[in-house]
Amino acid sequence: xxxxxxxxxxxxxxxxxxxxxxxxxxxxxxxxxxxxxxxxxxxxxxxxxxxxxxxxxxxxxxxxxxxxxxxxxxxxxxxxxxxxxxxxxxxxxxxxxxxxxxxxxxxxxxx
Amino acid sequence: xxxxxxxxxxxxxxxxxxxxxxxxxxxxxxxxxxxxxxxxxxxxxxxxxxxxxxxxxxxxxxxxxxxxxxxxxxxxxxxxxxxxxxxxxxxxxxxxxxxxxxxxxxxxxxx
Numbered sequence: 001x002x003x004x005x006x007x008x009x010x011x012x013x014x015x016x017x018x019x020x021x022x023x024x025x026x027x028x029x030x031x032x033x034x035x036x037x038x039x040x041x042x043x044x045x046x047x048x049x050x051x052x053x054x055x056x057x058x059x060x061x062x063x064x065x066x067x068x069x070x071x072x073x074x075x076x077x078x079x080x081x082x083x084x085x086x087x088x089x090x091x092x093x094x095x096x097x098x099x100x101x102x103x104x105x106x107x108x109x110x111x
Numbered sequence: 112x113x114x115x116x117x118x119x120x121x122x123x124x125x126x127x128x129x130x131x132x133x134x135x136x137x138x139x140x141x142x143x144x145x146x147x148x149x150x151x152x153x154x155x156x157x158x159x160x161x162x163x164x165x166x167x168x169x170x171x172x173x174x175x176x177x178x179x180x181x182x183x184x185x186x187x188x189x190x191x192x193x194x195x196x197x198x199x200x201x202x203x204x205x206x207x208x209x210x211x212x213x214x215x216x217x218x219x220x221x222x
Contacts, residue, residue, distance in 0.1 A: 003154075033209055042115075042197050042212030043155070056209065091155065100210065102155040 002026070004103035006092050012109045013082045021077045021106045025094030032075050033100060034067055035091040043091050049075060082110045113138040115200050117213035124188050125221050132183040132216045134172075134198030142200045144174055144181040145210065149195040158183075158196070168192070193220045 005024045013019050025032050031050055035043035036059075045059040051072035060067070064082075069075040079086055087110045093100040114137045124130055136142060146158040159167045161174040161181060172183045181198060195217050199210040 031208060035209075035212075040214070042117075042199075042214045043210070045209035045211065048209050059209065095208075099157050099160075104154045 004092055004094050004101050006090075006103040006106050008106060009104060010107050010109075012111065014111055015084060016081050018078065018080045019082055019108065021079075021090050021108070023075045023077070023092030023094075023103060025073065025075070025092070026096075026101055027073075029094035029096050029101075030072075031095045031100075032069060033093040033095075034075070034077050035093065036061075037089040037091055037105070039088070046077070046090075079108075082108075084110050086110050113142070113200055113202065113211050115198050115211055115213035117196075117198055117216050119216045120214070121217045121219070123219040123221060126190055127187050130183075130185045130188045130192065130218065130220075132196050132198075132218065134181045134183065134213060136179050136181065136198075136200050138179075138200060138202060140202055142202055144172070145199040145201070146170070146172055146181075146183050147197045147199055147212075149197070151194070155197070188220045190220045190222060193218060 007022045033048050034046040037043045047067045048056040049069045052069050064080045066078045089105040089107050091105045092103045116135045118133055144161040147155050148158045149155045170185045172181050174181050195215050197215045198213045201210050
């Protein structure tokens, strides 16, 4: 079956622009996670949803970052007024019980 | 705070030689430990988790609570093992389900 998909795969934004990154989890997966992976680093947890409820957003680096999952399936990570330090790969993962399955990531470059 | 440390950024060994990728963690409770692997141009995928105590692709990892380590081992390296390896931790029993990753070790198997 289809795995986790993310779009766009690459995004270039000018500093100050808003961006929206989409994640389509595996069908039926209750849990959805967002991670940020800077160059040369491991993924860092941003936020976690169980169905449509955002249960943990402790990893969001600032109030410019906002995530939603209104119908408990597709999720969007929005970054407002992008800064150069936001440049990273943004990974989405979904799980039902235990194992998290990762998407291919969206590489965001802020110029 | 929970933390995962992978002291080697790069590890290069010859084909057929033993491999050990080190992982140490700090966590106040009982964690669940994982190894994830990312092959070139592929997405992050689970290699193994300590609770299953499996051997996957010849790799094993034992959780040593006394030394707070979860080193990944393989007795005879193969060229197809070349990849980025990430050790990750998740707290058990409540709290966020998000994973805490190490910075990763780039394993290169030389012919």
